[in-house]
Amino acid sequence: MTRPDDQFGKNRFATIAVGAAESETHPQRSGMNDVVSPIHLSTTFEWGSGEYANEHDYSRESNPTRAALEEQLARLEGGEHALAFASGMAATSTTMLSLVPPGGHIVSSDSIYSGTEKLLTELAAGHLGVNVDFVDARDPKNVAAAVGSDTDLIWVETPTNPLMRLCDIRTVADIANDYGILFGVDSTFGSPYFQAPLELGADIVVHSTTKYLNGHSDSIGGAVITNDDGVFEQLAFAQRTGLGNMLSPFDCYLVARGVKTLPARMEHHEANAMVVAEFLESHDRVARVDYPGLESHPQHKLASEQMSGYSGMLSFEFDGTAIELEAFIKGLEVFTPGASLGGVESLIEVPSLMIPDEIGHGEATAAIPETLVRVSVGLEDADDLCEDLRTALP
Numbered sequence: 001m002t003r004p005d006d007q008f009g010k011n012r013f014a015t016i017a018v019g020a021a022e023s024e025t026h027p028q029r030s031g032m033n034d035v036v037s038p039i040h041l042s043t044t045f046e047w048g049s050g051e052y053a054n055e056h057d058y059s060r061e062s063n064p065t066r067a068a069l070e071e072q073l074a075r076l077e078g079g080e081h082a083l084a085f086a087s088g089m090a091a092t093s094t095t096m097l098s099l100v101p102p103g104g105h106i107v108s109s110d111s112i113y114s115g116t117e118k119l120l121t122e123l124a125a126g127h128l129g130v131n132v133d134f135v136d137a138r139d140p141k142n143v144a145a146a147v148g149s150d151t152d153l154i155w156v157e158t159p160t161n162p163l164m165r166l167c168d169i170r171t172v173a174d175i176a177n178d179y180g181i182l183f184g185v186d187s188t189f190g191s192p193y194f195q196a197p198l199e200l201g202a203d204i205v206v207h208s209t210t211k212y213l214n215g216h217s218d219s220i221g222g223a224v225i226t227n228d229d230g231v232f233e234q235l236a237f238a239q240r241t242g243l244g245n246m247l248s249p250f251d252c253y254l255v256a257r258g259v260k261t262l263p264a265r266m267e268h269h270e271a272n273a274m275v276v277a278e279f280l281e282s283h284d285r286v287a288r289v290d291y292p293g294l295e296s297h298p299q300h301k302l303a304s305e306q307m308s309g310y311s312g313m314l315s316f317e318f319d320g321t322a323i324e325l326e327a328f329i330k331g332l333e334v335f336t337p338g339a340s341l342g343g344v345e346s347l348i349e350v351p352s353l354m355i356p357d358e359i360g361h362g363e364a365t366a367a368i369p370e371t372l373v374r375v376s377v378g379l380e381d382a383d384d385l386c387e388d389l390r391t392a393l394p
Helices: 013-018 064-077 088-099 114-128 140-146 169-179 229-242 249-259 262-281 300-306 322-330 382-392
Strands: 081-085 105-109 131-135 153-157 182-186 204-207 222-226 286-290 313-318 347-349 372-376
Touching: 013 064, 013 262, 064 081, 064 222, 064 249, 081 088, 081 229, 088 114, 088 153, 088 182, 088 204, 088 222, 088 229, 105 114, 114 131, 131 140, 140 169, 153 169, 169 182, 222 229, 262 286, 262 313, 262 382, 313 322
Parallel strands: 105 131, 105 153, 153 182, 182 204
Antiparallel strands: 081 222, 204 222, 286 313, 313 372, 347 372
C-alpha cells in the first residue's frame, strides 16, 4: 500500500506539501523571494495596464494569498483547479447549489455529515425542489439503481462521518461516466495524503480544510478541487461573485502553513489510530470498533485498495448505558470531549450526547447508535492515549 505519487509528476507528495514547487510558478513573491507566502490583507490593488498590469484587483475576486493556497491544494490532489471557501459547508453547498438546478436530482450516500444532510433535505429539497435519493453507497449497485438520465450529481463521503463506511470511488465513477453525471467526493477524513479521488475517477473533491489540511484547530475553511474546466468556472463564479464565500487571507495563510506538515502529521495520526483501535477492540466494554485499518472492518480490503493509509478517525460502540457512557467521557484527561476533528490534539465526541440536534433522524439516512463514540486520534503518545481510555472506561 503506497502513496500514488505518479500523479504529481517529478515532485512527490511531501515535496509539494512543503511548497518547494512554488518556486516554479512564483520565483519572486512580492519581489522578496519569500520562502513563506506572505499574507496580503489589502482589499484592493492598484490598477495597471500593459507591463504594469496586475492579475489582482479586488480581494473578493482574487487575492494573492488565496491564489497561492488554491494552487497548492490543486497540486496536492493532482487537480487542475482549486477554490478555497469560508468553511467546509460553504464548499459543499456552493458545489451542490451551483451544479444542480432547482428541481434537479442528486443521489447521495446515506451516511454523511449531519450538516450535509440538512443541506440536502432542508435547503436543496425543501426550498429548491431538488429530488434527493439517499442510498447505501457501500454497495455500488444501490447507486446504479438510483441514478438516471435526469440525475445531476452523485455525492458520497468516504470514509463517512461518523460511521466510517466506505464507497468504492472507482466503481461509482464508472457509473457516473456511463450516465454523464458529475461525481463529487467529500474526502475530508482521508485527506489528500491518504486518498486521491480524482485519480480514481471522481470529478470533484471537497475538503473541510478546518480538519486535517489545517491540522491545528485554529482555522475554519473548505476547498473544492476539480479537473473539469466547466465545473471550475461555475464554482468560481459562485464563490467570487454569486455568494462571495471565499476564505480570508489570514485563514489561507494558516491552512497553507498546516499543509506543509500534512504528510508527517497523517503518518502519526494513522499510527496512533491503529494502536487506539486495537486497544478498544480488545476491551470488554466496547461492542464494536469501526476503523478501516482493522481487518475486522467489513470494508478493510476496499480501504487497502483505494487508500494509501487509514487516517486518524475511528468510531466505536460503547457497551453500556447512556449514564455509564457519560461517566466515561467525563473521566477522560488526555482526550478532550468536543466537536470537530483532524487537529493535533485527540478529541472524542458522543453525537447523541453532545450534538443531539445535529443527528439525522430521517428514515432515508443511516441511523447513528445512541452509544456511538467518534474519536479523532491526535499526535500525543499512543501509550498515554490508551492509558487514558483504560482508566476512564468502567
